[in-house]
Amino acid sequence: MVKEWKVKKVEELSKLIESYPVIGIINMQKMPAPQLQAIRKELKGKAKILMSKKSLMKRALEKAKKEGIKGLEEYLKGQPAFIFTEMNPFELFKYIKENKTPAPAKAGDIAPKDIVVNKGNTGLPAGPAIGQLSEVGIISKVQDGKIHVVKDVTVVKEGEEISANVAAVLNMLGIHPMEIGLDLLAAYENGVIFDKKILDIDEEEYRRRLNECIVSAINLSLNSSYLTKLTAPMAIQKAYLEARALALEAGVYTKEVMDELLAKAYREAMSLKKMITEV
Known part of the structure; x- marks a missing residue:
């Protein structure tokens, strides 16, 4: 017979899974109690952490009706805990990553970086x-x-x-x-599970690539004459400058280039006059 407290715990977890839009799995291994209390205090109002046995967490996931939520089972590693929040997974990962504190190394620890x-x-x-x-x-x-x-x-x-x-x-x-802090292994939202490798975004690199894509898209639009709301003003300006340059080169008299054509003719006349005078 299943103990009553286990049934209640599974019920509590499954209700939280249904209540929150984002459910994450964090690894609490080697997390000192004082740091955990500090993190809970810091997350108050932003997220809720609930620890339990792996078997009960698995049952709660199986009982939940959300599509694809059972995929979180493969992340129940180490000393797992649920984290429930309304922050989107990327915002949650960034918040957790930025709120880690330095800690001394012990024999057997794995270096997180050089x-x-x-x-x-x-x-x-x-x-x-x-x-x-x-x-x-x-x-x-x-x-x-x-x-x-x-x-x-x-x-x-x-x-x-x-x-x-x-x-x-x-x-x-x-x-x-x-570093001491929460280790977010994965997060669920709207039927999709985001692994930590996906969530760990280099924002500067992302902005650089996004800017490159925008520039490439604008160049493609202009060079192929496929105009959009964004590129139409640029295309008109480009066409105007090219037409103006052509008018100056070919000596086409229009009000837009007349002053420059007259100035060009004057300079050429003065140059010719100087050459004649020297001869």
Whole structure:
């Protein structure tokens, strides 16, 4: 017989799934309780986080009537939790990504990006620390009684495991390369599931590509004489400038170019007069 609290939990989760337009799956693994409380407080009024057993979360997804919602089951990994919100998935991912805090590295952690120790004064006094730095490939020297790193060194590359020695050195130098925050694995909206790889947009790159597309579309419209509401004024201006240039080149007398034709004729006459005078 299924325990009553499990039935109630599934019912609660399924109702929330039906109530909110956007449902996300987040991984809470290695999330310290104090940071989680701070995040909950920060998200108050924007999103609701609810943790439960994977089996109960799966049942809630199966019970929900939303089309395609069951596809979230494959993202129930690590220590999953639901996040319910009215923010669109991209807005939600951006908000979560921007609200992560630095944390010290521990042995066994996976580097989220290249970890670089920059050259310069470490602030550490001369002593055993020099040997610790050397063990992880950091060349240093003593200057004015303090240890200085001679050149920038990448001690761990993105995706590599952080060793105990490297973690100790990073902590000694006050470098906190890890990030504590929610890890949004996927989000559902209107029958579509957005994976984190889709949600993680480089906004600057997106704007650059969008601008390139706009310029290419305008050029295609103008060069093919396929006019639109946007390009019609540009095409008229282009045609006017080309017609004007042709009139000047061919000496066609119109009121638009008459002044310039007269000025051109005057310059040519003055040039000719000078040549005759010199002869």
